[in-house]
Amino acid sequence: MFDVFKRQITESIAKVRTGATPEIRADAAEHLADLTSGTSDWVADIPIADMVSLLDTQEDAVRFWVAVTLGNLGYGARRAIPKLQELLSRADCLWADLSEADAIRYALARMHAAVPPPTCGRAEAKAVLFKKLLTKTIAIAGKGEPLDIQRSAAGHLVELARWIDPNEVDDQAVAELVSLLNTSTDRPVRELVVIALRDLGSSAKSAIPDLQKILAAEDCATEPSMAISLEDNARSALRQMGITYPASPCGRPYMN
Numbered sequence: 001m002f003d004v005f006k007r008q009i010t011e012s013i014a015k016v017r018t019g020a021t022p023e024i025r026a027d028a029a030e031h032l033a034d035l036t037s038g039t040s041d042w043v044a045d046i047p048i049a050d051m052v053s054l055l056d057t058q059e060d061a062v063r064f065w066v067a068v069t070l071g072n073l074g075y076g077a078r079r080a081i082p083k084l085q086e087l088l089s090r091a092d093c094l095w096a097d098l099s100e101a102d103a104i105r106y107a108l109a110r111m112h113a114a115v116p117p118p119t120c121g122r123a124e125a126k127a128v129l130f131k132k133l134l135t136k137t138i139a140i141a142g143k144g145e146p147l148d149i150q151r152s153a154a155g156h157l158v159e160l161a162r163w164i165d166p167n168e169v170d171d172q173a174v175a176e177l178v179s180l181l182n183t184s185t186d187r188p189v190r191e192l193v194v195i196a197l198r199d200l201g202s203s204a205k206s207a208i209p210d211l212q213k214i215l216a217a218e219d220c221a222t223e224p225s226m227a228i229s230l231e232d233n234a235r236s237a238l239r240q241m242g243i244t245y246p247a248s249p250c251g252r253p254y255m256n
Contacts, residue, residue: 006046008035013050016066022059029054029065036072037137037156046073052080055087063087064100068133071107072156078111085113093120102129109163127168134160134173138180141189150184154192161196166203174204181210191230198237205241212238220250 012035015028032051054066067084070077084104091101101118102125108115118124137160141153157177174197181193194211197204214234235245 005035009046013047013054016054016057016062022061025057025059026061026065029062029069033065033068033072034136034140036069037133037140037153046076048073048077048079051077052083055080055083060094060100063091064098064103067100067103067107071103071110074110074159075112077107078113081108081111081113084108088116089119092118092122095120095122098125098128098132102126106133106163110159126164127170130160130164130168131170131173135176138176141193142180142184147186150186151188151192154180154184154189154196157196158192158199161199164200166200169200169203171206174200174206177204178207178210181207187230191233194230194233194237198233198240201240202242204237208238208241208243211241212243215245218249 009032012028012032016025016032019025019028036046048070051066051070055063057063057066067087070080070084084107088101088104088108091099091104094100099122101122105115105124105126106129134157137153137156141150141157143150145153157180177193177197181190181197184190184193194214197207197211211234215231215238218231229248229250231250232248235248238245
């Protein structure tokens with residue numbers, strides 16, 4: 001499956017460079033962002049230098065999605081930091097509801113680089129970018145891709161939850177996570193969604209009834225006694241939201 005992924009990355013990079021119209025090139029760059037949602041395990045095999053070179057384009061939409069792509073790859077793409085920092089001072093003065101500067105700040109934060117505050121009097125649109133990326137990543141985690149792609153995307157949801165200030169998360173974003181929790185049939189995906197909700201803390205309180213349903217259905221026969229289960233993560237999430245539940249009746253020592 002990795003060979004297919006690598007071929008799609010290579011084809012998308014080529015389309016960003018050679019697409020016949022700005023719209024085709026921007027769509028290809030956005031596809032790169034979709035492909036790299038939650039692919040940190042494969043960073044060493046992704047052509048980071050080729051992606052960084054795409055930032056030299058004159059097209060704002062392409063630079064926006066390439067910066068998001070590099071942010072998705074996180075610390076493994078840190079060689080892009082100097083170029084992103086170079087672009088930020090210019091991008092900061094581009095006025096838009098969601099701009100290239102917001103994508104660059106996302107990338108720098110995911111690479112553990114210093115993230116300077118906005119200049120030119122423009123407020124950062126971090127919450128807007130979070131909702132956009134959350135919706136796209138949930139779609140990948142919930143659709144009929146191979147399970148490892150779904151699980152990688154669900155893992156990326158956890159990274160997004162740790163990047164955003166929980167105070168900037170609204171009920172709609174939580175509802176999207178809850179919908180994935182309730183519709184996915186894959187236990188690892190559901191566990192990762194619960195962890196994302198846990199990391200959002202009290203901002204995700206609207207998920208409490210759904211987390212309680214998980215505990216109401218707890219079945220000690222489905223998990224080894226020493227495993228950290230979906231139910232254990234649900235208890236941890238509820239604690240972060242101010243709700244205390246009894247320890248697991250299954251004898252698991254962790255997360256209680």
